Amino acid sequence: MARVSAGELSKLAVLFERHHRALFRYFVSMSRTREMAEDLVQDVFFRMLRYRSSYDPSRPFTAWMYQIARNAGIDQKRGGEVVGIEEYMERHAEPASSSPGPEEHASRGQNLNLLRRALDRLPRDKREILVLSRFQNMKYEQIGEILGCETGTVKVRVYRAMRALEQIYFALEKEKVS
Amino acid sequence: MKKLTLLGLALAGALCAQDRLTLPFRDPNAPRKLNVDLFLGSVTVKGYEGRDAIIEYSGSDGFRGRRGAPEPPPAGMHRIGGGREPDISEDNNVITVKGGLWNLTGDLTIQVPVETSVTVKTMTGKSVTIDNISGEIEANNMNGEVNVTNASGSVVANSMNGKVVVSLNKVTPGKNMSFTTMNGTVDVTLPADTKATLKMRADNGDIYSDFDVTLGPRTAPEVKEEKTKSGRVRQRVVRAGTQQGTINGGGAEMQFTTFNGRILIHKK
Amino acid sequence: MTCEETKQLFADYWSDGLNGEDEIKLQEHLGACEGCRKEAERLGALWRDLGALPAEQPGPGLRSRFYDSLAAFRSGADDRFSQPSHRSPAKQMVWQIAAGIALLLAGVGAGYGLRPNQSPELSQLREEVANMRQLVALSLLQQQSASERLRGVSYALRAEPNDSEVLGALLDTVKRDSNVNVRLAAVDALHPFASSPATRNGILQALTKQDAPLVQVALIDLLVDLKIKQAEPELRQLLQNAGDAGVRQRAEWALENLQ
Structure with missing residues (x-):
């Protein structure tokens, strides 16, 4: 992989600050486990670095980001085997939203x-x-x-x-x- | 914030009468912290299954200081405060216990919920003991020993003239830790699977471990030749090098330093 | 308008995306068709409730792992990230540190009217936020937790040797940090900055202020390693006044060594 400049890493930090909460909510809603959602969020940002040449500045950034996010969710691997989110959900039966909130x-x-x-x-x-x-x-x-x-x-x-x-x-x- | 400090002081007045004070952490769901900063006296902090901080004083003279028996209260009056109480306050889930030169001469025992970050500093206490705490632990005892047992999380401990004994049941990965004393043994027990990068230095002592330590670079010790009284030349190590090493492949940095004493790193 | 056509407008209706013409057509149909009206109300209420669902917030570990990985990335450990991220060691860092950086970055971002899809403006950040590790080190050294400040010292050790801001923060830590362990680690971290005159002056100042014998010994060692000959008065003072025998011994050795 090509070297990444400090400036690009700083950009990534800015993007992280802007989008990680939304991405987390997306993944937690899709996977229902917090742990996996956090892993996936992190994965998305480093995928952005890896695939940054595929970004077309004339198109909306968020669309690109969620395309990466969807792929990250689909590609999520555990222990060498491909596990889809649905399957993962079934294995980890406890939903992330099960903890009772004040609401x-x-x-x-x-x-x-x-x-x-x-x-x-x-x-x-x-x-x-x-x-x-x-x-x-x-x-x-x-x-x-x-x-x-x-x-x-x-x-x-x-x-x-x-x-x-x-x-x-x-x-x-x-x-x-x- | 001011209000709460005042409340703390008022409660401290109450503590004076009964030598026991219960002070709640305001938000049971938010992270908790206990700060203890004393001049005199030993401190014991214990984790328990509860929600409040229970502060107990076990000295013979109560919180009255060490200038002999207190004057009896004037007729019809009761004591509501004074300058010699420890300053106990709660602010934003941080409970602070502060005592100056004249405040405390006896020992202080504080119980807090297990999951609380604890910082204890004392100048001349015989010992600082922290037991059954899960969180970030910071212990500093100038002239006595530091004992941390049943800990999980991270520990930063220092003594000037005492031993530092720390035993962790669980280590938060990635947290830097440090165990140092000028004069005393550094004795640390870590879970067998702890990943850490060790930086060890014992100027006038040896380093022992039952961990499988992968030794890294070491700065060379400085050796000085001296003539003994009988005229023989002997070599004396005047400055030990820092020995680096890793356990379980390496991880966050852990520093072990003693000037006069041994370093023991046990595997749990 | 048929019921079928009406329902195709619902998605826009709920999200306030209808144009005036469609809005009027929809309302006309809803006024006339009870079935569609009831459905629009029920689903509309559900749509509102969906918006009221509280957002799950990520734990503090997410941020710290991200910034850790970022720093590791910077140091060239790129191949670690060809693996899925959950396999990389999940180092911890309290969220405040990252929040500090975030504030800094957000400040920079706001100053440039930053929007994520404007990549030229993003690239301006290169000049503004030059060095991630410097930021991490600087913000870590300000942390409440001693463990985190120790971590800041570790980061500082890996900073550029000519980074005067990191050096300043380290010297400040040596002089003022409330924790002996952190001061001790900071002294060790000064070695790479040896060539800077600020280091030499800083060490001398710190030595006179220092009361912890362990840190005094470490500072004396550093004086010797850096061959700071002008330290003689400070060393003589220690030789006379230091409370700890070990410190006096070390000061004596240093005086001999520096001659």
């Missing part, structure tokens, strides 16, 4: 907790599109760029993901009442 005391907090559990149960592609649009506040055009699809398709998929989320949410609510 759980209020009834709205209970709803939010239920919502988070519903989100965790959403299939990966649906969860990802909601995480990107709602948590990362990304424009649909940008999401299309990351996922490699038309903006219109993104909007339809957001709608479908919301419908699916609603169904799981109400199912969990019923489960709780009964």
Whole structure:
């Protein structure tokens, strides 16, 4: 690998400060384990260094970053074998969001907790599109760029993901009442 | 912040009467820290399964200082404070116990939750003992010994004229540590799998370890030739070199220094 | 507008992305179609709640590992990062250090109206933030925790020998740090800076202020190694006044050695 100048490392530090929280939230929502999410965040920044020549300055930086992030998530290897996030999730059953926060005391907090559990149960592609649009506040055009699809398709998929989320949410609510 | 210091002082007044004070850390979920800075007296800090700091004084003369028996309180009055109490305060989850020359002559025992970072400094205490603490530990005893047992996290310990004995059950990887004394043994026990880069120096003593230490470079000792009274020439080491080494492949730096004494590095 | 067409606007509706024309068409349909209206309300509420979910925050270890890796990267250990990051040793560094650096960098960034997709402006940072290790060393030396300051000293040891800022911070540590162990380590770290006149003056000043015998001995050794002959008055003073016999012995040896 080519030598990296101090200036580039400083840039990386700036990028880290700007984006690591959002990336962490993305990964923790996708993988549901904090430990793995932290590993992946770190991985993304060093991948950026490694693949920096692939960055096209005329395109949005965040789109490039999330493309790297998605690949990092997919490539995540443990013990030499390729383990997808879904599979990893199943092995590490305890969700990252399981620790009770103060928000759980209020009834709205209970709803939010239920919502988070519903989100965790959403299939990966649906969860990802909601995480990107709602948590990362990304424009649909940008999401299309990351996922490699038309903006219109993104909007339809957001709608479908919301419908699916609603169904799981109400199912969990019923489960709780009964 | 001022308010809290005042509260601490008021509580210190209470401590004077009963020689025991319970002071809560304000936020049980945030990191905790205990700072002890004393002139006289031995200090023991113990981790326990609780949420508050319990500060106990076990001397014979209470917190009254060492100028003989206190005057009885004036009729109808009770003591609410004075200049000779230790200054105990809580600010932002940091509990500070400070005592000057006249404050404490006896021993102080402080119990804190196990997961608390602890800094203890004392000038002339017989010993500083820290037991069952998980966090960053800093212990400095000028004229007595330092004992740290059942620790996990990191330890930075120094004594001037006493031994430094430290035993860690768990080491936070990547934390630098240092164990030094001018006159005394440095005796440190580390978990068997600790990864560390050791820098050891014992000017007038030997270094022992049951770890498999991979020895690195060593700065050469300086040797001086002297004539003994009987006229024989003998060599005396006037300055020892620093011996470097690694255990388990190396890691954060650990410094072991004693001028007059041995260095023992045990494997747990 | 059909129900199907309406639902295609929902995503924009929730994210306030509808243009005026579509907004009017949507509202017209919702006014007329109860099914769509109820769905828009239910899903809209859920969309709002999604926005209210508290963000999980990364632990302090993430930042410290990142800056550790960055520093290691700088020192040329590039091949370590061809491995997935979780295999590299997870060194710890308290988050405050990194936060200190972050503040510094953020300050620089803000000053240039930095945006992540403006790479020419990013490159200006090269001049502004020249040396990561210097920053790490300088900010570590300011830490509350003695262990972290010791770490700062380790970093300082690897700084450029002509880095006057790191040297200044080290000398300050030797003179003023409250912890004996940190002062002792800082004295050892001064060796690479031997050629600087500031080092020589700094050592002499520190020696007169020093009360810990271990640090006194280390400073005397450094005087001898650097052959600082003008140290004689300070050494004589120690020979007379030092409380510790070991220190007096060492001062005597140094006086002989420096003649």
